[in-house]
Amino acid sequence: MVTLKQLAEQLNVSVSTVSKALHNSEEISKDTILRVQELAKHLNYQPNKMALSLKSNRTNTLGVIIPNVLNHFFAKALYAIEMEASKQGYNIITCVSNELLVKEESSLQLLSNGSVDGFIMSIAEETQIKNKTEHISKLLDKGIPMVLFDRVADHLECDKVIIDDFGAAYEATKHLLQEGRQHIVLISDIEELSVGKLRINGYLKALEEEVNYKNEPIVIHIGKEADVEKIVDNLFLSNKKVDGILSIDNISGVIALHKALNKGYKVPEELSIIGFSDDNVLVFTDPKLSTISQHTFDIGKTSVQLMIDRLERKAKTDPVTKTIRTKLVLRGTTK
Amino acid sequence: MVTLKQLAEQLNVSVSTVSKALHNSEEISKDTILRVQELAKHLNYQPNKMALSLKSNRTNTLGVIIPNVLNHFFAKALYAIEMEASKQGYNIITCVSNELLVKEESSLQLLSNGSVDGFIMSIAEETQIKNKTEHISKLLDKGIPMVLFDRVADHLECDKVIIDDFGAAYEATKHLLQEGRQHIVLISDIEELSVGKLRINGYLKALEEEVNYKNEPIVIHIGKEADVEKIVDNLFLSNKKVDGILSIDNISGVIALHKALNKGYKVPEELSIIGFSDDNVLVFTDPKLSTISQHTFDIGKTSVQLMIDRLERKAKTDPVTKTIRTKLVLRGTTK
DNA sequence: TGCTAATTGTTTGAGCGTCACCATGGCTTT
DNA sequence: AAAGCCATGGTGACGCTCAAACAATTAGCA
Numbered sequence: 049m050v051t052l053k054q055l056a057e058q059l060n061v062s063v064s065t066v067s068k069a070l071h072n073s074e075e076i077s078k079d080t081i082l083r084v085q086e087l088a089k090h091l092n093y094q095p096n097k098m099a100l101s102l103k104s105n106r107t108n109t110l111g112v113i114i115p116n117v118l119n120h121f122f123a124k125a126l127y128a129i130e131m132e133a134s135k136q137g138y139n140i141i142t143c144v145s146n147e148l149l150v151k152e153e154s155s156l157q158l159l160s161n162g163s164v165d166g167f168i169m170s171i172a173e174e175t176q177i178k179n180k181t182e183h184i185s186k187l188l189d190k191g192i193p194m195v196l197f198d199r200v201a202d203h204l205e206c207d208k209v210i211i212d213d214f215g216a217a218y219e220a221t222k223h224l225l226q227e228g229r230q231h232i233v234l235i236s237d238i239e240e241l242s243v244g245k246l247r248i249n250g251y252l253k254a255l256e257e258e259v260n261y262k263n264e265p266i267v268i269h270i271g272k273e274a275d276v277e278k279i280v281d282n283l284f285l286s287n288k289k290v291d292g293i294l295s296i297d298n299i300s301g302v303i304a305l306h307k308a309l310n311k312g313y314k315v316p317e318e319l320s321i322i323g324f325s326d327d328n329v330l331v332f333t334d335p336k337l338s339t340i341s342q343h344t345f346d347i348g349k350t351s352v353q354l355m356i357d358r359l360e361r362k363a364k365t366d367p368v369t370k371t372i373r374t375k376l377v378l379r380g381t382t383k
Numbered sequence: 384m385v386t387l388k389q390l391a392e393q394l395n396v397s398v399s400t401v402s403k404a405l406h407n408s409e410e411i412s413k414d415t416i417l418r419v420q421e422l423a424k425h426l427n428y429q430p431n432k433m434a435l436s437l438k439s440n441r442t443n444t445l446g447v448i449i450p451n452v453l454n455h456f457f458a459k460a461l462y463a464i465e466m467e468a469s470k471q472g473y474n475i476i477t478c479v480s481n482e483l484l485v486k487e488e489s490s491l492q493l494l495s496n497g498s499v500d501g502f503i504m505s506i507a508e509e510t511q512i513k514n515k516t517e518h519i520s521k522l523l524d525k526g527i528p529m530v531l532f533d534r535v536a537d538h539l540e541c542d543k544v545i546i547d548d549f550g551a552a553y554e555a556t557k558h559l560l561q562e563g564r565q566h567i568v569l570i571s572d573i574e575e576l577s578v579g580k581l582r583i584n585g586y587l588k589a590l591e592e593e594v595n596y597k598n599e600p601i602v603i604h605i606g607k608e609a610d611v612e613k614i615v616d617n618l619f620l621s622n623k624k625v626d627g628i629l630s631i632d633n634i635s636g637v638i639a640l641h642k643a644l645n646k647g648y649k650v651p652e653e654l655s656i657i658g659f660s661d662d663n664v665l666v667f668t669d670p671k672l673s674t675i676s677q678h679t680f681d682i683g684k685t686s687v688q689l690m691i692d693r694l695e696r697k698a699k700t701d702p703v704t705k706t707i708r709t710k711l712v713l714r715g716t717t718k
Numbered sequence: 719t720g721c722t723a724a725t726t727g728t729t730t731g732a733g734c735g736t737c738a739c740c741a742t743g744g745c746t747t748t
Numbered sequence: 749a750a751a752g753c754c755a756t757g758g759t760g761a762c763g764c765t766c767a768a769a770c771a772a773t774t775a776g777c778a
Binding site: 094095097102107109118120126130134141144151159161162302310331333 | 384429431433434436442444453455459461462465474476477478481486493495496498634637638641645663664668669
Binding site: 402 | 735736739
C-alpha cells in the first residue's frame, strides 16, 4: 500500500503538504497540487482506511446481524441493506446469529470495539424466547446506534423497522371470511417470535369479530424439529372441512398447497390459501400462491436510512419506529 | 469506548504499564496486573480494533463478494463462509456484485485500502461474459490474497475452490442413460458461466460415449428475461418423447417437474429428472427431486480455510485449487 | 530606500489507541 | 561501590489530519 510518506519522499515535500494537496487545499500552490495528484494517481494511492478510522473515530461500516441467511426473507433484507449501504458509501460486516443468543451476544461484543459505527439487526429466536436483551441494551447505553428490523423488542429504546404484523394477518383473515370460509386454519412455525404472536392475534381478532363464524380458531404449531409435511398431512386428515389456510411463515403455505392438491382439494374453489411467503416461491407453485407481501426490500432500505440519518445527524433524537406497509396480493389460491 | 489512557489515569500508572499488565507481562508485578485487569473488566475495556489494525497491518476481516444473495447456492456459501470465518476469529465484509462488473470492480477497489486481509469471491456473470479480469489480477499483483470459488477464471493465479462440474453432469447423464432414457434434454439458465459450460460439456460427452444413444443432444437455454415456465411448457409440447431432464441450474429442475406432472407425465416411470438444486427446494416437490449435491457448505468452509492458511503462513506458496466432491443423490424423480 | 506588514506556500508537531522497545530509578546482593 | 534485578515510565511508530508555526516573498508606506 502506498502511503502519504512515500509520496512525500518522492516529491521532496512534507507529508502534510501531500495530504493537503490531495484535498485540494487552498493553502497549496496549484503547481504542487498537480504534481502530487499526478503521482498519487500514478501510484494508485488510496488513503489507509484504518488510519482514517482511528483518527476520525468513524468506520463507515455497519454491523448487520441476521438470524439466518438461508431464510429468504433475511437474504432479501440483507440484499437490500447491502445495496442501500453501498449506495451511501458504507460497507457492511455481516454476522449470522443462527438464531442463537450466544452467537448474537458474541457478534455484538466483538464488533463493538470500534469496528462498526452502528448495528442493524433482527433478533434471534432464542433471544426472543428467553427474552434476554441486556446485551443489546448495554450497547444502547453506551450510545452505539442500533436499528432493529422485523423481530424487535418493544422495551428497547432504539430505531425500529417493522411491518404491521397484526394488521396484515387480520386483513388476510378478513379476506378469507369474505370468501365465506368457515374453517380457517392458521399454520405457523414462528409462534415463539414477536412477529408470530402478532400475526396470530390478528387472525384471532378477525375471527372473533365475525359474528357469523361458527367455529373455533385452529392454530397449528410446527415445532423446529417437526416434520412439516406430516403435520400438514394430519391437518387434512383430522380436519377434512378446512376451507381456508393462513400460513404466517415463509414456506408452510407452499407445502400446504402441495399437500392439498395432492389430496384432491380444488384450490381455490374448495380451499383458499394465503401465505407470508416472498415472491420467490411463486415459481414453485401452480396455482400461484396468494401472499401477504412484506416489501422486504423497503424494510432493508429503510433500516439503513434510519441508521445513516442517526449517524450523520449530530444532535440526539428520540427513537423512531417505521412501519412498512404490507400488501395482500391475491393470486391463484384465493377466490 | 474505554482506552488504555483512561485506565492508566484512573490507576495512576502509565499507559505502557496498563498495556503490559493486560498482556500478563512478566515485567509487571502481580499486584498491578490484578488491579489493572480488574478495572479493565469492570469498565469493559476492549482494545480499539482500528488502532490494532493500523499498528499490525492486519484486520482479521475478509472481504466476501458474491454475485447474488438471493440465489440459494450463494446464500448457503455465504453462510458457510461466515460460520467458518467467525470460528477462526475473522469477520467478513459482504458485498453483492449483483452479477455486474462495475459493482465487482468498485467493491474490490473500495476494500483494497486496508479494510480486509483478503478476498473470497465468486465472479459475476457479466465479468465472465465479458471476460474482463484485470481488476482481479491487479489485486493479485499487489499481493492481496484471493480465493475464488465456484465461478473462477482459469488464467488467474490464485487459490480456487470448485466442484467437478464436468464430471458431475457427466455422471448424472450417465445415470439417465443407464435407466435407458433415449431423449435426454438439458435445461440451463447459466450457459454463459464457466460452470454452465463445463456442465453442458459433461452432458454432451456422456451422450457421445453412449453408442446406443440414437438422438441428438438437446440443450435448452433459458435467457435471463425469459419466462421459464413457458419455455418448459414448450419443451413438452414440441418434444413429447422427452424421457430424461438434466437441469444444471438452481430451479429449472423444480419447474420442469411441476410442469411434467401437470402434463400427466409419470415421474419417474416415464420421465426422470435430475437437478443441481440444493436440498432447500425439496420441500417444494413431490416426488422429491433427485439432485447433484454440491456440498455447498464445504465449498464455503474450504474457501475460508485456504484463505486463512495463506494469511497465516509467512512463506509464499503456489496457488492451490481444491475440488469439492459432488454427489448424485437419487430420490423420487429417478428410477 | 528601508522598514514593517501582509500574503503565500510549506513544514512542524500533536494526537487518534496500541504496543514493542529502551530507559530510569530504586533496591538488593556481593 | 559495582553489578544485578525489579517494577514502572517514556518514546516512537503505524498513516492520517489539522492547527499552528515558520520562511520567503510581495505589498505598503514613511
